[in-house]
Amino acid sequence: MDIIWPHLTFGNAQKPPIIFLHGFMGRGEDWRAVCEMLAGDFYCLAPDLPGHGENTKLPLDAPIIFNDLAKGVLTLLDVYALPLAALVGYSMGGRVALHTIIKHPARFRALVLESASPGLKEEKERQERLEIDGMRAKNILQNGLPSFLEKWYQAEVFASLQSRPKILDSIKTARRQNEAAWMxxxxxxxxxxxxxxxxxxxxxxxxxxxxLAGELDEKYSLIATKTAGAVVNAQLQLIPETGHNIHTEEAGVFVKEVEVFLKRTNEVHPNFCTTQN
Structure with a gap:
């Protein structure tokens, strides 16, 4: 039996569905402000990905792979008997979203990627990144999550948060609720x-x-530009005065971009609003 991920829902189930996938160390709750603003016109679902939030019931030694995460997203659609959904993913959640939609395109109506990469092209790059992440994992286990968070949010992609201390503090507070072993x-x-x-x-x-990418996040602005250039039916939006975490830094701007995009998609594909019985 497929496991149903813990999740939040917002809005009317008769409205067009959107699934939101959070980033590393996040949880479905991260999307609350966005989902509440969209709930009048859309049915929003925000799950906790495995290892995050309330989704820590599986064995710690069980491997987590992208194909299984894709199945988890589909299970959420099946449980609610939802029609074709839009899929939104931020950072790590964007990589999950892209993998899911490439493997199962018939289940989705549209894709929104926020500060997400299609991956590292070269084997050498992947090996180097895996070694770095292995050291990060040891750091988490040896020094604890609070210490790791301080270093993590000093990364260049999060530089814009340094000028938004209240937002940064709230993010760190939420991230500290995670279990170090899972992270x-x-x-x-x-x-x-x-x-x-x-x-x-x-x-x-x-x-x-x-x-989507924030203009202040130079790394992912470049990745977003290359990604949009490779996708046939893609729209690129670089958000001014915003960094990596657009939906937290500028929730209203993020919502406007997503809402306009999905409503335009619905004009082209009216059955996006159709529900299944």
Whole structure:
């Protein structure tokens, strides 16, 4: 029997469905502000990915792989008998979303990637990243999650948060609720060093796609630009004065971009609003 991930729901189940996938160390709760703003027009589901939030019932030694995560997303659709859904993913959750939609395109209507990468192209890059993430895992276990968080959020991709101390503090507070053992596991199991790159699959992705990155996050702005250039039906939006975590730094701007994109998608594909009985 497939496991149903713990999740939050917002809005009316008769509205067009959207599934939101959080990033590393996050949880479904991270999407609350976004989902509450979208709940008037959409049915929003925000699960806790394995190892995060309330989703820690599986054995710690059980491997977590991207194919199983894709099945977990589909299970959520099946439980609610949902029609074609839009899939939104942030950072690590974006990598899960992209993998899921490439493997199961018939189950989805549209894709939104926020600060997410299709992967590392070269084997050498992947091996180097896996070694780095292995050291990070040891750091978490040896020094604890609070110490790791301080170093993690000093990374260049999070530089914009330094000028938003209240937001940064709230993020760190939420992240400290995770279990160190699980975070050490996740950073290895779902490392970009473990995931096969998806760049060659992008030209085959026909679904409407919105690719988002914050302009202050130079690394992912470049990745987003390359990703959008490789996807046939992609729209690129680089959000001014915003960094890696757009939906937290500028929730209202994020919601507007997603809402306009999905409503335009619905104009092209009216049955996006159709529900199954």
């Amino acid at each position: 050490a596991k996740i950073i290895i199991d779902l490392s970009p060093g473990q995931q096969q790159p998806l760049w060659e699959e992008l030209p085959n992705l026909a679904l409407p796609s919105l690719i």
